[in-house]
Amino acid sequence: MKILFLGDIVGNSGCKAIKENLPNIIKKKKIDFVIVNGENAAQDGMGITENNTNELLNSGIDVITTGNHVWDQKETYELISRQKRLLRPLNLPNNTPGKGFEIYNSQKGFKIGVLNLMGNIFMKKCDDVFKITNQFLEKNRLGDKYDFLIVDFHGEITSEKMAVGHIFNGRATLVVGTHTHVPTNDGRILNKGTAYLTDAGMCGDYNSVIGMNTENSINKFNKKNSVKHFPSEGEASICGVIVEGNTENGLAINLSSFIFGGDLKNIE
């Protein structure tokens, strides 16, 4: 069972790269299920629209996760209540629209649980991610309602992500970080069989500052002549990981990084 997870899609450049390349990637790599973080898919890099969602799902993506930018487009409040393939972090306050966890059927008939969490440190205020993780694991078990579990941990700092990775060790197929837009090189299978990577990187133009226009970003840091952030429009690199799951126990057999196109190259 091969599951492709891709990091934050940024702006038109990221969406275009997915639309043009994902169907071939799925075929060539024999991918069974695709999850992507879409929190920056909108034209201005903030949030995700219904059009973005439909285009991404039509390109072969099965589930879209999000993060701190989930509500940047107003239409998402209504969309997320009826679009089950679009998730928001589970640890948002009670009564928040949408879901942070759902179980989906793969084409081969496996049940894939997808859990979206958000970190607490240097992030928007949300419920304690460790408390919510422990509550989730008390109620849910790999091999019961789902055959595989993929966790998107949307967070800023590496230690928080890694700690949550270890909590899920032996209880998830993959724990992968998103949000920083920079891929890390620490992908591995933990000692109880869960694949882990601190950050998947982004699907966006790397000739930028985390996907946004370089000059404008530098001006912002220099506190001069900046306008609202806007995405860089060059060719995107599609960035993420492929996890091969064991159909007997839902744990990981193999984890490989995946980088395609644009400025970023896979280091072999």
Ligand SMILES: [Fe+2]
């Ligand atoms: Fe992001």
Ligand SMILES: [Fe+2]
């Ligand atoms: Fe984010």
